[in-house]
Amino acid sequence: MTFVQAPPQLGNQYQDDDVLRGFLRRVLPMATLAAIENDLVTIGDYAAQAWALARQRSAIEPTLMTWDAWGQRVDRIELTPAWHDAKIIAARHGLVAAGHDSTHGEHARVHQFAMVYLFHNASEFYSCPLAMTDGAATVIKASANTYLIERALPHYFSRDPAQHWISGQWMTETSGGSDIGGTETSAHEIDAQWHLSGRKWFTSAVHANTALVLARPAGNADGADSLALFYIEPRDADGHWRGIEIDKLKHKLGTRELPTAEIHLHDAPAILVGEKRNGVRAVAPMLNVTRTWNAICALATMRRGIALARDYAQRRNVFGRALIEQPLHRDTLAGMQAEFEACFQLTFFLTELLGRVQANVGKPDEVLLLRLLTPIVKLWTGKQAVTIASEACECFGGAGYLEDSGIPQLLRDAQVFSIWEGTSNVLALDFLRALQAPESLRVLLDAQQRWLDASISDELADCAREARNTMIKNTDSIRESQQGSRENLEAGARRAA
Ligand code: MFK
Numbered sequence: 001m002t003f004v005q006a007p008p009q010l011g012n013q014y015q016d017d018d019v020l021r022g023f024l025r026r027v028l029p030m031a032t033l034a035a036i037e038n039d040l041v042t043i044g045d046y047a048a049q050a051w052a053l054a055r056q057r058s059a060i061e062p063t064l065m066t067w068d069a070w071g072q073r074v075d076r077i078e079l080t081p082a083w084h085d086a087k088i089i090a091a092r093h094g095l096v097a098a099g100h101d102s103t104h105g106e107h108a109r110v111h112q113f114a115m116v117y118l119f120h121n122a123s124e125f126y127s128c129p130l131a132m133t134d135g136a137a138t139v140i141k142a143s144a145n146t147y148l149i150e151r152a153l154p155h156y157f158s159r160d161p162a163q164h165w166i167s168g169q170w171m172t173e174t175s176g177g178s179d180i181g182g183t184e185t186s187a188h189e190i191d192a193q194w195h196l197s198g199r200k201w202f203t204s205a206v207h208a209n210t211a212l213v214l215a216r217p218a219g220n221a222d223g224a225d226s227l228a229l230f231y232i233e234p235r236d237a238d239g240h241w242r243g244i245e246i247d248k249l250k251h252k253l254g255t256r257e258l259p260t261a262e263i264h265l266h267d268a269p270a271i272l273v274g275e276k277r278n279g280v281r282a283v284a285p286m287l288n289v290t291r292t293w294n295a296i297c298a299l300a301t302m303r304r305g306i307a308l309a310r311d312y313a314q315r316r317n318v319f320g321r322a323l324i325e326q327p328l329h330r331d332t333l334a335g336m337q338a339e340f341e342a343c344f345q346l347t348f349f350l351t352e353l354l355g356r357v358q359a360n361v362g363k364p365d366e367v368l369l370l371r372l373l374t375p376i377v378k379l380w381t382g383k384q385a386v387t388i389a390s391e392a393c394e395c396f397g398g399a400g401y402l403e404d405s406g407i408p409q410l411l412r413d414a415q416v417f418s419i420w421e422g423t424s425n426v427l428a429l430d431f432l433r434a435l436q437a438p439e440s441l442r443v444l445l446d447a448q449q450r451w452l453d454a455s456i457s458d459e460l461a462d463c464a465r466e467a468r469n470t471m472i473k474n475t476d477s478i479r480e481s482q483q484g485s486r487e488n489l490e491a492g493a494r495r496a497a
Pocket residue numbers: 125127128129131132169171172177178179180204224225278280281284285287288290291293294297419420421422423426430433
């Protein structure tokens with residue numbers, strides 16, 4: 001009989017993940033781990049089942065129906081089955097709420113992001129609107145806008161799928177996504193009611209219940225400083241769009257189950273979140289939260305590629321033995337695992353910091369370290385996700401290039417992590433922006449010294465010492481460039497980051 005290769009399989013993605021479990025045992029009190037472990041096992045199981053289910057069906061994407069049979073403009077978006085399942089799991093397990101819940105104190109973010117890490121791949125990027133919802137909640141909390149706090153937060157944090165709201169983030173226009181200074185969407189106030197008009201060029205999860213939108217109040221000057229941040233509810237209680245038309249759903253390399261639209265706003269009713277200007281400063285907390293989600297989901301992509309490749313290596317025979325027995329393949333997998341674990345420890349360290357700062361137990365140095373590391377971690381994990389996803393495809397040989405094996409999707413999806421929420425260059429420049437704070441270089445070097453002191457073996461200490469020496473060399477050149485021209489400083493930003 002002709003040989004037929006068994007495909008890779010996934011077990012419970014929490015129980016099978018020694019790195020995650022080891023980390024949680026190290027950083028969480030035993031009682032906290034015991035309290036959250038059921039969530040993790042359930043989502044770990046959902047992850048395994050979603051992989052198996054996706055292999056049994058053809059690829060499916062959301063669709064836009066612009067007009068109904070009677071000539072009415074409806075702009076109806078049909079979502080995919082994976083998104084319907086993900087919505088329920090996300091609400092029930094509080095994937096947004098857990099990050100803001102005080103039950104586990106400073107560990108709230110570790111709890112939340114451990115769930116997000118397990119959830120992301122199965123959800124087919126339902127993680128994207130959840131990230132934006134978390135970001136919107138963070139912005140609204142910080143705004144002290146009591147109307148929005150009372151109206152939106154209970155929905156963002158609801159664990160009832162019927163009550164849970166998600167948010168979009170409408171910033172990018174045709175004039176630019178990195179540089180939003182050319183934003184043309186305008187805001188007019190008539191009888192104490194704001195209305196927005198213009199065109200937004202990328203709006204992910206466009207059907208979300210709410211969105212935070214950058215727009216320029218009439219009469220404000222040109223440039224980014226004069227933009228203001230608005231909150232909108234794009235549809236009314238009957239689901240009709242309020243002054244919004246969906247022009248089209250974008251045809252994308254990856255993230256295909258995520259409906260990303262081009263839209264026009266025609267006097268869409270809106271609420272001013274804070275002041276009538278400085279909208280970029282107001283939205284910055286959202287960017288930092290979504291960048292952390294991005295890093296976690298990039299990490300999840302790496303872990304998924306490695307989990308599949310390791311399973312397959314037990315099933316595939318080459319040159320007379322299992323692939324896993326081939327020393328060079330084992331070395332390849334070990335290299336991927338090492339890169340992944342480095343990203344894992346750095347990213348989850350960031351979630352610890354975020355939890356401490358948010359719970360007001362973070363020291364001033366930790367506040368600075370959080371600000372400095374967020375762009376670096378987003379940048380680094382975005383790049384490593386592509387590298388590891390590409391290597392993972394290769395681990396399957398030709399099958400890794402076939403769409404219906406499910407493997408190429410990892411690589412297609414991975415490419416987004418370094419583009420949205422700030423490209424690598426924008427993040428490197430953001431790192432330089434953060435470095436302008438007094439004491440920032442010292443804080444980075446102190447953190448590095450602590451990692452060196454904590455090294456548990458000579459090999460690790462050697463690595464940490466080498467990294468520290470590189471960093472000292474880099475910081476010296478940053479110091480020199482800070483005194484030199486801005487051009488040189490920017491040109492070296494990626495290397496510095
Ligand atoms: C599955 C994973 C989930 C991920 C979800 C993804 C879904 C969403 C997809 C999207 O892509 S949404 C759109 C995301 N867009 C961006 O990320 C924009 C990228 N561009 C930047 O980040 C630019 O750096 C920026 C627009 C912020 C530059 O704007 P400006 O006005 O030229 O910046 P400026 O003047 O330096 O900063 C204005 C203020 O904001 C300053 O504060 P002050 O007014 O108090 O001086 C800055 O310090 C502050 N600021 C800027 N970035 C900050 C920040 N503060 C804290 N953290 C930051 N990151």
